[in-house]
Amino acid sequence: MGKIVAIANQKGGVGKTTTSINLAASMALAGKDILIVDTDPQCNSTSGLGIDRKSLTLSIYDVYSGQVAMSDVIVGTSFEHLYAAPAIVDLLAVEVELVGKPRREWFLSEALSTIGDRYKYIFIDCPPSLGLLTLNALVAADSVMIPVQCEYYALEGLSMLMRTINLVKKSFNPSLEIEGILLTMFDNRNSLSGQVANEVKSFFGGKVYTTIIPRNVTLGEAPGHGKPALHYDIRSKGAQTYLSLAREILNEKSVRPGA
Numbered sequence: 001m002g003k004i005v006a007i008a009n010q011k012g013g014v015g016k017t018t019t020s021i022n023l024a025a026s027m028a029l030a031g032k033d034i035l036i037v038d039t040d041p042q043c044n045s046t047s048g049l050g051i052d053r054k055s056l057t058l059s060i061y062d063v064y065s066g067q068v069a070m071s072d073v074i075v076g077t078s079f080e081h082l083y084a085a086p087a088i089v090d091l092l093a094v095e096v097e098l099v100g101k102p103r104r105e106w107f108l109s110e111a112l113s114t115i116g117d118r119y120k121y122i123f124i125d126c127p128p129s130l131g132l133l134t135l136n137a138l139v140a141a142d143s144v145m146i147p148v149q150c151e152y153y154a155l156e157g158l159s160m161l162m163r164t165i166n167l168v169k170k171s172f173n174p175s176l177e178i179e180g181i182l183l184t185m186f187d188n189r190n191s192l193s194g195q196v197a198n199e200v201k202s203f204f205g206g207k208v209y210t211t212i213i214p215r216n217v218t219l220g221e222a223p224g225h226g227k228p229a230l231h232y233d234i235r236s237k238g239a240q241t242y243l244s245l246a247r248e249i250l251n252e253k254s255v256r257p258g259a
Contacts, residue, residue: 002035002119004112005179006141011157012128015147015184017044018219020125022239025228026246028081032120035074038087039108039137040127046086049077050226059088063111064098070111079231083119091133098132105132105172109140130164138168143179148200150186150193150212155203178204182245184213211245214238 007016020036028034038045039060043053053059058073063085073085098104112122124137138144144165148154169176181204187193201208213219216238222229229239 001116002122003143004116004122004124004141006124006126006134006137006144007147008124008126008134008137008144008161009146009148009158010128010130010134010161011149014149015182015213016040016128017048017125018223019145019147019182019184019213019242020045020123021048021223021228022219022230022242023245023249024121024123025079025082025230026242027121027250028079029230029243030246030250031081033081033083033118035083035085035115035119035122037085037108037112037122037124037137039091039133040087040125041089041091041133042127043087043089043091044223045125046084046088047226048223049079049082049084049086049228051075051077051084051086053086053088056086056088059091060085061088061090061094064091064094064107066107070115074115078226079228082228094133095131105135105139108136109173112140130160135164135168138165138176139172141173141176143177145179145182147182147184147213149184150196152192152196154196154200178207180249181208182211182213183208185215186212187215209245209248211241211248213241213245216241 007020024034024036036045046053058068062068063070074083077084126134126137183197214237218229218233218236219238222232225232
C-alpha cells in the first residue's frame with residue numbers, strides 16, 4: 001500500500017495546490033507512480049496538470065456520489081508516472097450531499113483502499129476549509145503535510161487545524177501523523193519571512209522541513225500553462241526547491257533533474 005498524504009491547511013493561498021502538483025511531479029521524476037487526488041472544488045490541481053475539466057466524463061465527484069469506483073476516474077497526465085483523480089466544480093455539492101449519509105467520513109478512505117497499492121505516494125489536495133471534504137482526506141490519510149506561508153498571521157488558524165487532526169486521530173484515524181510542516185512563499189529580502197520561519201520552527205520543532213519554498217515567479221506562471229514548474233522551467237529556483245523537498249522526503253538521490 002502506497003503512502004497517502006493529505007496536504008491541508010484551512011487558510012487559503014498558502015501553497016497547498018502548488019505543493020501537491022510540484023512535489024508529486026518531482027517524485028514522479030524518480031520513476032515512482034504518483035497519484036494526485038483533487039478534492040478542492042476550485043479544481044486547481046486538475047487544471048494545473050493540464051487536464052481540461054470540460055472534457056471530463058468522470059471525476060472525484062462521481063466517487064463521492066457512489067456512482068463509480070476510484071479506478072474509473074483516474075486519468076494519466078502528460079507527465080510520466082504522474083496520475084490524477086480530477087475534480088469538477090460539482091464537488092461543491094458534496095459537503096451537502098454527504099451530511100445525511102452513513103459513514104460519511106469514510107467515503108474517500110474506502111475508495112482509496114481499492115487502488116492504494118498501485119502508487120508509491122498518493123497526495124490529496126484539500127480545500128481551504130475544515131469541512132467534510134477535508135475530514136474525508138484526513139480519515140483516508142496516513143499523514144498530513146501542512147504548508148505554512150512565511151507571512152504575517154502565518155500561524156493564525158493552525159491551532160484549529162491541529163485540533164481537527166487530533167479529533168480525527170481520536171475518533172476515526174488513530175494512526176494519522178504529521179508528515180511535516182512546509183514553509184512556503186519565503187522571501188529572503190523580507191525580514192518578516194525569517195521571523196515567521198523561526199516562529200514556526202520554534203512551535204513545531206523537528207517537524208519542519210529543512211527545504212523552504214521561496215516566493216518564485218515560475219511557481220506562479222507554470223499552472224497557467226498546465227504544467228508543474230519542473231516541466232515549465234526546470235532551472236528555476238521554484239522547480240529546484242521542490243526537487244530538493246522530494247529528495248528530503250524520499251531520503252535518496254533518485255530525483256535527478258533531467259532524469
